[in-house]
Amino acid sequence: xxxxxxxxxxALEQDKKDTLSSYRNQFHIPKDKDGYDCIYMTGNSLGLQxxxxxxYVNQELEDWATLGVEGHFDAKNPWLNYHESLGEQMxxxxxxxxxxxxVMNTLTANLHFLMVSFYQPTKTRYKILMEADAxxxxxxxxxxxxRHHGFDDKEGLILWRPRKGEELANYNDIEAILETQGNxxxxxxxxxxxxxxxxxFDLKRITQLAHNRGCMVGFDCAHGAGxxxxxxxxxxxxxxxxxxxxxxxxxxxxxAGCFVHERHAYNKKLNRFTGWWSHNKETRFKMRDExxxxxxxxxxxLSNPPILSMAAIKASLAIFNEVGMDTLIEKSKKLTGYxxxxxxxxxxxxxxxxxxxxxxxxxxxxxxxxxxxxKSLHNKLTDAGVISDWREPNxxxxxxxxxxxxxxxxxxxxERLKSILNE
Ligand SMILES: *Cc1c(COP(=O)(O)O)cnc(C)c1O
Numbered sequence: 001x002x003x004x005x006x007x008x009x010x011a012l013e014q015d016k017k018d019t020l021s022s023y024r025n026q027f028h029i030p031k032d033k034d035g036y037d038c039i040y041m042t043g044n045s046l047g048l049q050x051x052x053x054x055x056y057v058n059q060e061l062e063d064w065a066t067l068g069v070e071g072h073f074d075a076k077n078p079w080l081n082y083h084e085s086l087g088e089q090m091x092x093x094x095x096x097x098x099x100x101x102x103v104m105n106t107l108t109a110n111l112h113f114l115m116v117s118f119y120q121p122t123k124t125r126y127k128i129l130m131e132a133d134a135x136x137x138x139x140x141x142x143x144x145x146x147r148h149h150g151f152d153d154k155e156g157l158i159l160w161r162p163r164k165g166e167e168l169a170n171y172n173d174i175e176a177i178l179e180t181q182g183n184x185x186x187x188x189x190x191x192x193x194x195x196x197x198x199x200x201f202d203l204k205r206i207t208q209l210a211h212n213r214g215c216m217v218g219f220d221c222a223h224g225a226g227x228x229x230x231x232x233x234x235x236x237x238x239x240x241x242x243x244x245x246x247x248x249x250x251x252x253x254x255x256a257g258c259f260v261h262e263r264h265a266y267n268k269k270l271n272r273f274t275g276w277w278s279h280n281k282e283t284r285f286k287m288r289d290e291x292x293x294x295x296x297x298x299x300x301x302l303s304n305p306p307i308l309s310m311a312a313i314k315a316s317l318a319i320f321n322e323v324g325m326d327t328l329i330e331k332s333k334k335l336t337g338y339x340x341x342x343x344x345x346x347x348x349x350x351x352x353x354x355x356x357x358x359x360x361x362x363x364x365x366x367x368x369x370x371x372x373x374x375k376s377l378h379n380k381l382t383d384a385g386v387i388s389d390w391r392e393p394n395x396x397x398x399x400x401x402x403x404x405x406x407x408x409x410x411x412x413x414x415e416r417l418k419s420i421l422n423e
Contacts, residue, residue: 002014002334002337002338004337004338004341004342006342006345008408008411010407010411011338011406011407011408011410011411012407012408014334014338014407015406015407015408018331018406018407019327020323020327020328020331020402020403021406023319023323023403023404024403024404024405024406025051026050026051026052026319026404027048027049027050027051027249027403027404028048028049028050028051029048029404030048030387032385033385034385036385038385038386038387039385039386039387039409039412039413039416040387040401040404040405040409041386041387041388041389041397041398041399041400041405041409041413042387042388042389042397042399043246043247043249043364043399043401043403043404043405044195044223044227044246044247044364044365044389044397044399044401045246045389046245046246046252047226047245047246047247047248047249047250047316047401048249048401048404049249049251050249050315050316050319052315052318052319053251053311053312053315053316055315056311056312056314056315057308057311057312057315059076059077059311060075060077060079060307060308060311061308063075063076063077064307077314079304079307081281082305082307082310082314083102083103083104083298083301083305083310084298085314086103086310086313086314086317087101087102087103087297087298088101089314089317089318089320089321090103090257090313090317092320092321092325093225093226093248093317093320093321093325094221094224094225094230094232094240094242094257094259095229095230095231095232095233095234095325096232096233096259097233097262099262099265099295099296099297099298100232100233100259100260100261100262100265100296100297101257101258101259101297102257102258102296102297102298102300102301103244103255103256103257103258103305103310103313104255104256104258104300104301104302104303104305105255105256105258105302106243106253106255106256107137107220107222107241107242107243107256108137108138108141109256110241110256110257110258110300111138111141111189111218111220111241112141112145113258113272113273113300113302114218114239114241114258114260114300115141115142115145115187115218116271116272116273117239117260117264117270117271117272117300118187118216118218118238118239119145119149119186119187119216120186120216120271121149121151121186122186124183124184125183125184125185125186125214126146126149126151126156126184126186127156127157127158127181127184127185127186128142128145128146128156128157128158128185128186128187128188128189129158129159129160129174129177129178129185129187129188129189129210129215130142130157130158130159130160130188130189130190131159131160131169131190131191131194131201132159132160132161132162132169133162133194133196133197134190134191134194134220135191135195135220135222138189138191138220139157142157142189143157158177158181158185160173160174160177160190161173167197167354168197168199168354168356171202171205174206174209175209178209178210178212178213178215179213182210182212182213182214182215183213183214185210185213185215186215186216187215187216187217187218188206188210188215188216188217188218189217189218189219189220190206190218190219190220191219191220191221191222191223192219192220192221192223192224192228192230192240193221193223193224193227193228193362193363193365194223195222195223196354196367196391196395196397197354197355197356197367198223198354198355198356198362198363198365198366198367198397198399199355199356199361199362200224200228200356200360200361200362200363201361202361203219203230203231203232203235203237204231204234204235204236207235207236207237208236211236216238216239217236217237217238217239218237218238218239218240218241219232219235219237219239219240220240220241220242221240221241221242221257221259222242222243222246223246223247223363223365224242224363225242225243225244225246225247225248225257226246226247226248226249226320226325226328227246227247227332227363227364227365227399228329228362228363229325229326229329232259232261233261233262236261237259237261238260238261238264239258239259239260239261239264240258240259241256241257241258241259242256242257242258243256243257244256244257244313244316247401248313248316248317248320249316249319249403250309250312250313250315250316251309251312253309254309254312254313255305255306255309255310255313258297258300259297260296260297260300262296265295265296265297265299266295268293272299272300273302274291274293274299274302275301275302275303276302276303276304277294277298277301277302277303277304277305278291278293278294278298278299278300278301278302279291279292279293279294280292280293280294281294319403323403328402328403329402331402332363332364332400332401332402333359335364335400335402335405335407335410336362336363336364336365336366336400337359338407338410339366339398339400339410339413339414340353340357340366342410342411342414343366343368343414345414346414346417346418346421349371350370350371350421351368351369351370351371352368352369352371353366353367353368353369354367354368354369354395355367363399364399364400364401364402365397365398365399366397366398366399367391367395367396367397368395368396368397368398369394369395370394370395370396370421371394372394373394373396374393374394375390375392377390377396377420377421378390378396380420381396381416381417381420384416384420385416386412386413386416386417388413398413400413
């Protein structure tokens, strides 16, 4: 790894060496109250807008204006199979085969639709295992699935908790839960990168442990997609879902991604909710009575998709595919390592980084517990032009995003934090 040094010169030198530094100019960077670029550290919450997004969306608005319904076939990018190229490009980002990925709906909706297929409880095997500090929406979704099937949402939910006094859950404990209660567990659903701690779980290890006990496995990759090398196919997971407005920069509420492992691609017996977009493409518009299941992840679609939202995803994925996840992650590790180095220099009495220091166990986000801090710290940071994220009681989450954040951003983030703490 890099031999990090204190001082602005080091940051400037790294930015000069950075082969991805020009990509920053491809994004709109919000301005602070004095008109300077903000230090934007919340790409884990809402990614910034690529400048080319407007042209992609305008193309579809224009084709709609000039072609009307014929745009389904005659648009520059015909709407009929618009989602297919997205699926292929998205598959590269998450390490999956094209048949395993589709872009559709929104994240929580996808989790529900996938649970229709992969949470098939019986009287004796009905429980769901998830991490204790899962994103609230995932927890609510899972609880409602339990209730929907007539189970008690407290009794049916098993939480994988960190041990007393620890921030991160121990793999030995999930192993023990699966060993002792595995035959009661129908589904294991975990956030691939935990939104709070920034910890990237070992997806393959969790999948193997769960599969050995006969449980289905799904991952919420909201904080993983576009951030870490998910290798979803190799993980062996049964399903996964993620949103596209965080690291994937496709705009607020943009539609989501969804993965179904190849081993389920041709299984027509799997229970699922369907619509005309889950039907065989060749005969979809013949409007026949008899349903003919489409193979692969596409077979989970219901509706014809929102092209305007997909245009924004297309604009963003073009950048990801040009750069490639490997190159992106290489920079990400350097950049986040630099943030870690500077934070540690503030002293362990002031700051504790919750996120693992092992590079294989995290993406770009660091979750920083600041001793004796309250929300006024976050407000002061915002006043100083730093956009970060605050979690009670005392945690700042910062995600230097390799596509548009610089070493200089990281330097000034820590400088401003330091001067606020010294006040
Ligand atoms: C961001 C996020 C969500 C948000 O769900 P939406 O359906 O997109 O509103 C859900 N789960 C996790 C883990 C997230 O990080």
